Amino acid sequence: xxxxxxxxxxxxxxxxxxxxxxxxxxxxxxxxxxxxxxxxxxxxxxxxxxxxxxxxxxxxxxxxxxxxxxxxxxxxxxxxxxxxxxxxxxxxxxxxxxxxxxxxxxxxxxxxxxxxxxxxxxxxxxxxxxxxxxxxxxxxxxxxxxxxxxxxxxxxxxxxxxxx
Numbered sequence: 012x013x014x015x016x017x018x019x020x021x022x023x024x025x026x027x028x029x030x031x032x033x034x035x036x037x038x039x040x041x042x043x044x045x046x047x048x049x050x051x052x053x054x055x056x057x058x059x060x061x062x063x064x065x066x067x068x069x070x071x072x073x074x075x076x077x078x079x080x081x082x083x084x085x086x087x088x089x090x091x092x093x094x095x096x097x098x099x100x101x102x103x104x105x106x107x108x109x110x111x112x113x114x115x116x117x118x119x120x121x122x123x124x125x126x127x128x129x130x131x132x133x134x135x136x137x138x139x140x141x142x143x144x145x146x147x148x149x150x151x152x153x154x155x156x157x158x159x160x161x162x163x164x165x166x167x168x169x170x171x172x173x174x175x
């Protein structure tokens with residue numbers, strides 16, 4: 012029995028903590044807006060009661076970060092992925108398209124594409140260990156369970172404010 016308890020305790024220590032949580036939120040963002048704080052590597056979905064749901068995200072590498080205000084312009088379930096030109100130049104062996112649902116697809120379970128003429132999105136990932144780091148080419152990666160949660164809460168037209 013002691014051996015099982017020790018093994019269970021070790022397993023519990025190895026499990027990741029809850030990726031999202033409700034936190035107090037002060038700011039001038041309207042309820043329903045998404046605020047991404049790149050320095051914190053956190054995304055906040057603002058609620059109407061003075062709180063926000065806070066999610067951990069991966070953000071752009073230092074040379075790939077951007078700031079500004081955009082909006083969600085598309086919602087996609089298990090999207091296919093075509094690497095943008097810059098990523099393809101850095102990784103020429105990548106195929107032109109990776110089908111949605113493939114374990115090799117870096118978009119994960121859901122994607123919320125962003126307006127502004129770029130090729131940026133808030134999306135899931137096939138590399139959950141990268142969440143919480145500076146890892147992307149400008150997109151915002153979330154654990155698949157978290158992007159599914161956020162996906163259900165937001166719609167096309169939701170404002171997204173990216174801050175330092």
